[in-house]
Amino acid sequence: MQPVKAFLFDLDGVIVDTAIYHYQAWRRMANELGFDISEEFNEGLKGVSRMDSLELILAHGNVQLPEEKKQELATLKNQWYLELVSRMTPTDILPGVPAFFAQVREAGLKTALGSVSKNAGLILERIGMTGQFDAIIDGNKIAKGKPDPEVFLKGAEELGVQPAECVVFEDAVAGIESALRAGSFAVGLGSPDVLTKASMVFPSLENVTVSQILARL
Template identity: 75%
Template sequence: MSPIKAFLFDLDGVIVDTATYHYQAWKRLANELGFDISEEFNERLKGVSRMESLDIILAHGGLTVSDEQKAELAEQKNQWYLDLVGRMTSEDILPGVATFFSQVRKANLLTALGSVSKNAPLILERIGMSQAFDAIIDGTKISKGKPDPEVFLKGAAELEVSPAECVVFEDAVAGVEAGKRGGMFVVGIGSPDVLTQADLVAPSLDGLTVDEVLAATVA
């Protein structure tokens, strides 16, 4: 019998893929600052907070700006990103997510969102999944980004379960590390060559079953 009581999900790359919108907005910002970033470079920004991402981009462009300018640049990027996200619909939910969530509900498991994005509630609203979660922990509720486990520990606390009773679903290396540091079983969504710290890895939620995940936690 699995002791698991809750599933905690990252948003980006697990439920939806807004990485492309982040990339378009960051690329536009870089271009306006006089340089470019590639999709390959953008991989370094996955699971990283907005200000940290900006620091990485400015370093890449060899630019040093004041804290005030940084705040303005981050806000500009976010506005461009929100313009793109505002056009999202339920069509943007990744394949297999709806089926997996119906299995989660049938198994009477609790659910929480654990995202560093401050825009997570807006995205959930746009795709019609706000009601799919018993708790929503986003960037407005945490002070430390991943790989710090704060976002997942807060999710467990809101659900009133222990970390050992949680499974985390993550697509980013920093997120997998956060889940492991929080003492949780982690399902990596992506490549086993990249998500080496995960306890179980699947290419996506499509085709993955709740029974399979629960069986792995007691294996």
């Protein structure tokens, strides 16, 4: 096994939880189209790109629209979402994240963000964490969403390390698959019943230590 040189992090559900804002914006859009979506349905959209999420929602509501209208709706949804996330502050950082990042720095490990969100930069700025990453890979830098490995392959490349030297932290099934396809280790944050392919699973980063993770790889 190669020594671990870098930790790569998804954003939503790992560092912050913006799922509620996505849900509120998507639900508003669905309501305007004449149907509703539940929080359970929204869970299935985690880690899925904006256009793919829109397709799933339209199929759920049995609504068919021309491509131009879909682009218009995706843009509108994003505007509503941005209105919500622009109010975020450092208090929105999930419990345990600042302490864990302090340990990562102390251990001399490199860090990268690996998110399909095109708004990742704005969110990091709002919560004051931009400076915590040596590389930021978001939806503006990739052509393929998760479970394609592109986001984590690019992260390793920008850090100057091999994918096999990286540990990826993810809360979504698609993200875990993306990490594994990149050839990295995958640490799941959430339920072990859901994130079955992860090397190890924790409820969150709270009370997790870097040494604990490295010892279990």
